[in-house]
Amino acid sequence: MATSGDNVDEGGTREQILAEATRLFAVHGYGGTSLQTIADAVGIRKPSLLYHFKSKAELREAVLDTLMERWQEVVPQVMRSATSGERRFEAALEEVLGFFRADPARAQLLMRELLDRPKEFEARIKRHLGHWIALVMSYIRRGQEEGLIHAGVDPHAYVLHVVAMMVTAIAASPLTNNLLRRHADEQDTDRTGQEDPLDRSLRELVRMARHGLFIHPER
Amino acid sequence: MATSGDNVDEGGTREQILAEATRLFAVHGYGGTSLQTIADAVGIRKPSLLYHFKSKAELREAVLDTLMERWQEVVPQVMRSATSGERRFEAALEEVLGFFRADPARAQLLMRELLDRPKEFEARIKRHLGHWIALVMSYIRRGQEEGLIHAGVDPHAYVLHVVAMMVTAIAASPLTNNLLRRHADEQDTDRTGQEDPLDRSLRELVRMARHGLFIHPER
DNA sequence: ATTCCAGCCTACCAAGCGGTAGGTAAGTGC
């Protein structure tokens, strides 16, 4: 465990395991990833892996906890964006998108947990997102009272849809990329000859979120 | 295999297998469902199941093909809704939502395929949805030319987001239900004392889709 | 009457799974 190990990189075996497990769980799912596969990816034997994590389930917990930790680190920045000036909403939205774009495995992991363990997922959401969601909701309600936001908006349902959209858009980006690319088209949209399909997808997402919320979305 | 078999219901063993497999694949995923479990659910032995479907992979194909068949049966009605009068867009949207609400397993199944086999999923999407998506896109473009629809809308990205939203909203409904329910609240929203959270969620979804598209969404 | 075959069964297999037992080499503290 010397600072410069006997191999090449070495960044702490435990951290390496977490990284590989995150990646593999995201791509193949928890049930679809064997401890053997993870151990191979790290370059150790299976029992060595079980030395660091007592069971596969514990490894999954650790992976999700790490993900949520990273999220909690970002929340303050999101809040800061959300309370500085006028474009609070959009800034916060971009911040959240940035979190998932930084590692799309996060989005895939969340979608898989939603499908595989809905009850546990719900608990985790409430624990780590409840506070943040409530804040955005109160912001929306204030906007409604001030006449800036459509009265017809259901704040809670709206927030959930927008969050779900962001996660889905990132998790589905390999597919969206291909679907949007072949329509590179007749150079009619803008000036950029070719734009990243994910950028295009997320731009439209933000536009939809804005128009769904504000009475005067242009500005 | 008489019309009224020796047991109780009997609706064709093959069809029963497909039904149970669809349900179980949706809940636990393809890899998370063993042939044994499916056989138990149907009430036969595993080799009998493999008599009807040569392999597990073939069973999955059959399940997805059946799902897509059902979808193809609905498409004409969606089109009919989409070409009758003014509220084309919303009618088509409700029709699609109805398809998934009729059996939420459909939505879960699609999300799982998206995550587990993105390439095959993309091919299937192109084959079965390509035509329909292109039609909606051309409708949007016409609306833009007529000044009814925001010029800023990216038709393709918009359609993909809305479809993804619908599927996600249905697939995540068990979670959404609980999250939205506890806010039964202070009777301030409407007149209905208690509304189905899924209805509420989908109403907001449709509202978002409408405001994201039309320049004058109210009417 | 016999043949055939669909539809189901029991019995079995190799491979892979998560996890355990127990050992070893390299440090670390006293």
Add this chain to the structure above:
DNA sequence: GCACTTACCTACCGCTTGGTAGGCTGGAAT
């Protein structure tokens, strides 16, 4: 020098998995 810990290893276990081999049964066709 010795006890102890950390981090890894080989070897193995019980169990489940998808899939196969082959046998039984009852109804339809010849």
